[in-house]
Amino acid sequence: MTWWRLERRFRRLLVSLSLLAVLGVLVIELLVWQWRTLEREQVQHDLIIRASDVRSTLETRLLDGIYLTRGLVFFLHSQKGMSDRQSIEGWLASMLAGATDIRNIGIAPDNRIALIYPLAGNEAALGLDYRKTPAQWPAVERMMQTGTPVLAGPLQLVQGGQALLYRVPVFMDDRYWGLVSTVINADLVLGMLETEPRWQDLHIQLQRVEPDGQVVPIWGDALVADEVQQSMPIHLPGVTWRLVLQNRQPAAGVQLRHWTLYAGLALILLLLGYAWGNAIAQQREREAMRAENERLKNDFVSTVNHELRTPLTSIIGTLSLLAGGVVGELSDKAQDLVAVARRNAEHLLRLISDLLDIDKLAAGQLPLDMQPLRLSALLEAAIEENAGYAAQHEIRWIYDNPCPQAWVRVDATRFRQVLDNLLSNAVKFSPAGSAVSIAVHSDEHERTWRVSVTDQGDGIPPAFQPRVFDRFTQADGSSSRKTGGTGLGLAIGRGLIEGMGGRIDFVSSPQGTCFTLHIPKLTTDPH
Numbered sequence: 001m002t003w004w005r006l007e008r009r010f011r012r013l014l015v016s017l018s019l020l021a022v023l024g025v026l027v028i029e030l031l032v033w034q035w036r037t038l039e040r041e042q043v044q045h046d047l048i049i050r051a052s053d054v055r056s057t058l059e060t061r062l063l064d065g066i067y068l069t070r071g072l073v074f075f076l077h078s079q080k081g082m083s084d085r086q087s088i089e090g091w092l093a094s095m096l097a098g099a100t101d102i103r104n105i106g107i108a109p110d111n112r113i114a115l116i117y118p119l120a121g122n123e124a125a126l127g128l129d130y131r132k133t134p135a136q137w138p139a140v141e142r143m144m145q146t147g148t149p150v151l152a153g154p155l156q157l158v159q160g161g162q163a164l165l166y167r168v169p170v171f172m173d174d175r176y177w178g179l180v181s182t183v184i185n186a187d188l189v190l191g192m193l194e195t196e197p198r199w200q201d202l203h204i205q206l207q208r209v210e211p212d213g214q215v216v217p218i219w220g221d222a223l224v225a226d227e228v229q230q231s232m233p234i235h236l237p238g239v240t241w242r243l244v245l246q247n248r249q250p251a252a253g254v255q256l257r258h259w260t261l262y263a264g265l266a267l268i269l270l271l272l273g274y275a276w277g278n279a280i281a282q283q284r285e286r287e288a289m290r291a292e293n294e295r296l297k298n299d300f301v302s303t304v305n306h307e308l309r310t311p312l313t314s315i316i317g318t319l320s321l322l323a324g325g326v327v328g329e330l331s332d333k334a335q336d337l338v339a340v341a342r343r344n345a346e347h348l349l350r351l352i353s354d355l356l357d358i359d360k361l362a363a364g365q366l367p368l369d370m371q372p373l374r375l376s377a378l379l380e381a382a383i384e385e386n387a388g389y390a391a392q393h394e395i396r397w398i399y400d401n402p403c404p405q406a407w408v409r410v411d412a413t414r415f416r417q418v419l420d421n422l423l424s425n426a427v428k429f430s431p432a433g434s435a436v437s438i439a440v441h442s443d444e445h446e447r448t449w450r451v452s453v454t455d456q457g458d459g460i461p462p463a464f465q466p467r468v469f470d471r472f473t474q475a476d477g478s479s480s481r482k483t484g485g486t487g488l489g490l491a492i493g494r495g496l497i498e499g500m501g502g503r504i505d506f507v508s509s510p511q512g513t514c515f516t517l518h519i520p521k522l523t524t525d526p527h
Contacts, residue, residue, distance in 0.1 A: 009280045017273055024265040032258050040228050043247065047230030051245045054193070054204060055232055058243070061189045062164075065102050066151070066237065068095055069168050069182040072105065076170060081177065082109060092117040103163060103185050109170075109178035111140060130179075143169050143238075144176055150238030154186040154218060162186040166237070190219045203246040208239060215242055297471075308352055316345045354488040361495035368411040368499055372522055375406040375449055379438060382419035389424060394432040400439040406449050407522040414496045418504075421489040422453040422515050429457035429513070447521050448502070454514040465508060469494045 075091055082088060088107070096102060096117065104125075106116040111130040116122050130140045143150050153164040164184040170177045193204045205220035223229060223246050234241040319342040321327075323335065330338065360366035383397055390397060408415075426436040434456040441450045460468060472487040497504045502519045 009283075010277075013273070013276050013280065016276075017269055020272070021265070021269055024269070028258070028261045028265060031261065035257065043228045044230050047228070047245045047247070048232070050199075050202065051230050051232040051243055054199065054202075054245065055234055055243050057196075058189070058193070059234065061101055061192070062151075062184070062236065064099060065164075065182050065184045066149075066166055068099060068102065069105065069149075069166055069180055071095065072107075072180055073168050073170055076107070076180070077172070081172060082107065082114060085115065088115065089117060101185050101189050103183040105183070106181045107178070108181065111178060113181075140167065140179065143167055143179070146238075147171070148238055151236045152239070153184075154190065157183075162190075164189065186219075193220055201248050203248055205244045205246075207242040207244060209233075209242055220244075308348075312345055312349045312352065316342060316349060319345060354492060357488075357492050357495075361492065361499075366495075366499065368414060368496075370409050370411055370500065372407055372409050373412055373415075375408050375440065375451070375519070376401055376404045378408075378410075378412065378415055378419065379440070379451065382416055382423060383438065385416075386420060386423045386427065390427050390436070393427050393430070395427045395430050396435045398435050398437040400437065403440050403442055403449065406440065406442075408449060408519045409522055410500045410519065411496075415500065418493040418496050418517070419451075419453075421493050422517075425489065426453050426455035426457075426513075426515075430455040431457065442521075443518065446518060448518040449521055451517040451519065452514050453516075454512060456512045459510045459513055460506075460508040468506065469504075 072092070072095070075088070076082070079087065092105060096105070104116055104118060104122050106113045106122075106125060106128075108114065108128075108130065113125055113128045116126050119126065130137050139150065139152060147169055149166065149168040151164060151166045154162040155165060157163050164186050166182040166184060168180045168182075170179060190206065193199065193206070203221040203223055205223055206218050207215040208218050209215055218241075223244060227246055227250055229244055229246040231242050231244045234243055319338055322330065323338050323342065357366060379399070379401065383399060387397070423436065423438075430436055436456075437452070437454040439452050439454070441452070443450050469490050471491040494504050497517055497519075500519070502517060504515065504517055506513060506515045508514075
């Protein structure tokens with residue numbers, strides 16, 4: 001079934017659900033964005049605290065070797081160089097006794113290693129001339145030019161493992177004397193970033209910041225793209241490192257709430273769709289039943305009209321002949337019986353005429369002979385016609401027409417039918433001794449004449465007011481009601497007035513009811 005063939009109510013349902021879904025998605029995404037922002041800020045705050053802990057621990061391990069090297073430089077100054085080799089070796093033995101992170105320390109006067117401690121396992125480095133070592137001489141030369149210590153590495157050692165090289169230039173009497181080189185065990189110092197139990201939930205990476213601002217990873221885990229991370233600088237002699245931390249497991253709280261909200265939105269839309277669709281289906285069933293009832297009612301009205309109207313007309317004609325003495329003079333009792341039968345037959349004929357009118361109105365087949373007429377003449381004729389009925393119920397008329405020259409274009413017979421119904425109803429529902437008011441007013445805004453008929457009855461019950469113009473309805477529908485009627489008069493009246501281009505409405509209170517006809521004006525006298 002194509003979209004345009006769907007029933008309008010179902011299309012409206014689908015559009016409404018789609019709009020609700022879009023609105024729900026926007027709200028959910030806004031909430032999730034806010035939660036993720038808060039979570040990101042919280043994660044970054046936690047990472048800053050933990051990065052401070054990592055940096056503090058790492059700096060402590062590195063500074064042990066750096067301070068030891070600086071102490072050796074001061075000791076060399078005090079010894080005026082390497083004049084007392086035995087004292088220097090004794091000092092180094094005492095200082096390195098508890099320094100597990102240092103592999104060895106070398107002293108290189110005039111850039112040639114003359115002493116290395118401990119010597120065991122490092123014999124190959126003794127006598128190394130940096131000037132003849134292309135891999136290391138550029139760094140040593142820069143150190144000599146700047147006069148500042150430099151921490152280099154990590155570097156791969158020939159004997160295995162990785163190391164950090166801390167080189168300090170030594171100046172004697174303002175002249176370059178040589179250098180002290182400390183080899184720090186990078187596998188121990190930097191390796192703790194991977195082995196420390198309290199950091200196992202973190203990705204930790206060390207990066208070296210190059211002079212041009214570029215960063216080069218030198219140690220640690222690969223980082224996960226687009227995940228929250230926190231960086232912190234580590235300033236070391238001659239170099240700046242950057243410590244970067246990232247959680248191994250991203251927080252799942254927002255993701256879980258994200259899918260929970262979408263599941264809730266889907267459930268709400270399903271429930272709304274089911275409830276709304278069920279309501280539409282029930283409404284369709286009610287409308288189908290109402291349409292079927294209306295069809296049966298129309299069929300019934302049509303059948304009753306055609307099957308009863310002709311026989312009733314014949315019966316009324318026969319009763320009129322009997323009353324007129326066609327078969328001879330009737331006794332008084334017979335005359336009374338014929339009169340009662342004739343009144344009941346005429347009442348039944350009026351009922352059938354009403355049924356025929358409502359049937360034609362429903363089918364849009366009621367012809368109207370629209371003619372320009374003076375409104376006052378129509379009103380006065382209707383008042384005169386119903387005067388006897390009003391007198392019978394002890395009701396007086398109050399007629400107020402300040403517009404005697406008002407003209408309207410209506411069907412005279414049908415307009416009189418509407419007026420007769422309104423006047424007879426007003427009399428019927430007014431208490432004896434009261435008055436029924438008929439008034440005419442001009443409505444310049446709508447360009448209509450307003451004809452109002454007001455009674456002094458008890459008013460229309462509020463619960464019944466929405467159904468006043470429905471067919472076969474009466475405020476008192478019981479078999480014991482005080483007033484008669486078919487319940488078709490107002491329905492027919494509204495249909496006739498609307499067919500003549502006007503409309504009818506009413507207001508009601510416990511002090512009475514006022515029905516008002518709004519009839520389009522004729523702008524000029526047609527004659």
